[in-house]
C-alpha cells in the first residue's frame with residue numbers, strides 16, 4: 103500500500119456505483135533524479151460515515167482482488183485507505199465499451215471485432231468465476247478497452263467487498279443488464295447473473311441498441327417478459343416463490359429471441375439463446391460459451407480492436423476530457439489539470455505525427 107502523495111490527479115473520468123473515478127499519474131521514483139509517470143485510474147470509494155476506519159473485512163476482500171491477475175481483468179495496483187474513504191488504483195484504460203459503441207463504432211462494430219470483444223469478455227468472466235469472484239453489475243461501462251484493443255473488465259468483486267445498495271454518486275443505476283433473478287429479489291445469486299449481463303451486452307454490440315432498456319425494475323422485467331415470454335414453473339422451476347414474483351404479472355407468450363435480433367447470424371443467435379436462459383442453473387457457463395461454434399473463426403487468433411484510428415475522434419468528446427462536475431460527495435482530491443473539451447488543430451497534427459512516427463518505428 104502507498105499513499106495519495108504518490109499520485110497526481112489529472113481529471114475526472116466518471117462516476118460509478120461505488121464512487122468517483124479519476125485519471126491520475128503514478129509518481130514512482132526510478133532513481134535519485136528520475137520519476138516515472140504512469141497513467142492510472144483511481145476509484146474513490148466512500149465508506150459508511152458511521153464507521154471509524156476502513157473495516158478489516160473490506161480491506162481483506164479488496165486485498166484478495168489484488169491477486170486477481172488475468173489479461174482480461176483490469177489490474178488493481180494499489181489500495182489506499184483514507185478513512186472514511188478508500189482509494190483503489192487500477193491500470194489506466196483508454197475507454198469503455200459504451201464510449202466505443204457511441205463514437206468509434208456508432209455505425210456498428212465489424213463482426214470480427216464483436217467476436218474478439220465477446221471472447222475476451224468471456225475469458226475474463228470465466229477466470230473470475232473459476233476463482234469464485236462474481237461481478238453482479240456487468241455493463242458496457244465496465245468493459246474497458248486499451249490502445250491495443252485489449253478488453254479488460256473492471257469492478258469484479260466490488261459488489262461483495264462493499265455489499266451496499268447505496269449509490270454514492272449521481273450515477274443513474276442501469277438495470278438494462280440485470281438478471282431476472284435479481285429483479286425478482288433472489289438474495290442468493292450465482293455466477294449466472296453475470297452470464298445474463300454478457301448476453302445483453304452481446305445483443306447490444308450486434309444490434310447497436312440495448313436489448314432490454316428498462317427505466318424501472320418493473321419496466322425492466324416486463325421488457326424481458328415481452329421478449330422471452332413471462333416465466334412460469336415450466337420454464338423456470340421455483341420462479342413463483344421468488345420474493346417479488348407476482349401471480350398477477352401479465353402473461354406474455356414464450357418467443358424465440360431470434361426475431362428480436364434479426365441482424366445476428368444463426369451461430370450468434372444460438373449462443374445468445376443459451377446465455378439468456380431464465381433458469382439460472384441452465385444458463386451457459388462462461389467456459390462452455392467459449393466453446394460455441396460462434397467463436398470458431400477467432401479461436402487461437404489474436405484479433406484485437408485497434409484504437410489507432412479511434413483516438414482522434416474520441417478525444418473530442420470523451421467524458422475523460424470533460425471538466426469535473428460538482429458532486430454531492432465532498433471531494434478532497436481535485437484534478438490539478440483539466441484538458442480542454444476539444445482538441446486544438448495543432449494538437450491534432452502533433453497526434454497524427456506521433457502516430458505516424460510510432461507506426462514507422464513498428465514497421466521497421
Ligand code: Z3R
Pocket residue numbers: 115116123143145176192193194195196197198199201246256257420421422
Ligand atoms: C478501472 C476501473 C474503472 C475504470 C477504469 C479503470 N478506467 C475507466 S473506468 C475509464 C473510462 C473511460 S476512460 C477510462 S471513458 O472515458 O471511456 N468513460
